[in-house]
Amino acid sequence: METLYLGCLAGGALFALISVLFGDWIGDALGGAFDALSFEFLQPIVLAGMVTVFGGAGILIERYANLTPALGMTAAVLCGLASGLLLYFGYVKPMRGSENSVGYSMNDLVGKIGEITVPVPEKGYGEVMVHMGGSGNTLHTAFSFDGDWIPSGVRIVVIDVVDGTLGVSELDKQEKGLE
Incomplete structure (x- = not known):
């Protein structure tokens, strides 16, 4: 299980880093190919945050909580979902409403x-x-x-x-x- 958690932690952190550095270029290259499949909640930053927190929480729970693997996995999933909700409602949704233009005709x-x-x-x-x-x-x-x-x-x-x-x-x- 620790391998899964480490993979999620590293993969989520790597995805976040790549998104920050090359996100606009990748978005332009794909040209909105996945727009039809997107849900408002499933933004890349939210998904990367959820996967990263799942991995980190899983490692901490496995090492320090002395729970069964099933309970540890459930707790890690709940931590990942909670972080996704916090990211979405605390960052993504407020930022979506802040996009204004001061330009006028x-x-x-x-x-x-x-x-x-x-x-x-x-x-x-x-x-x-x-x-x-x-x-x-x-x-x-x-x-x-x-x-x-x-x-x-x-x-x-x-x-x-x-x-x-x-x-x-x-x-x-x-x-x-x-x-």
Whole structure:
């Protein structure tokens, strides 16, 4: 039994090392060949962790617990499963939800609320800070969509995007026009 446990410990550790060093290259080479067979819980890091902990726990239980081989194997399997659950719910699942992009398209700005930072003349350009929600604020060149002078500090709404420049209008005017 000790040979099985040592093999699992060494194999799991070797698999984890290879995954860290060559994981992206191997994933690209296989091109998603195993995507149809995958289950969300059976991620490579979870499997490697389970096998490694199974092997390590098996060695420790066999040497120090004085259990029968069947009970020792059962305890090692339970330790491996527990480590897999901890890895999945403590690392893999939270990391899956953390994959965000702060990139956006200029057309995504239409309808967003912002504030004039550099006054926008009737004919010409100024600057506007647009609030992007969770990713912060962004500054852009702006022109007055209505052809009105817009002073600094006024809240605006983005109406249009023309050649990478935001066409803006005063938010208060838009709200009054809707009433």
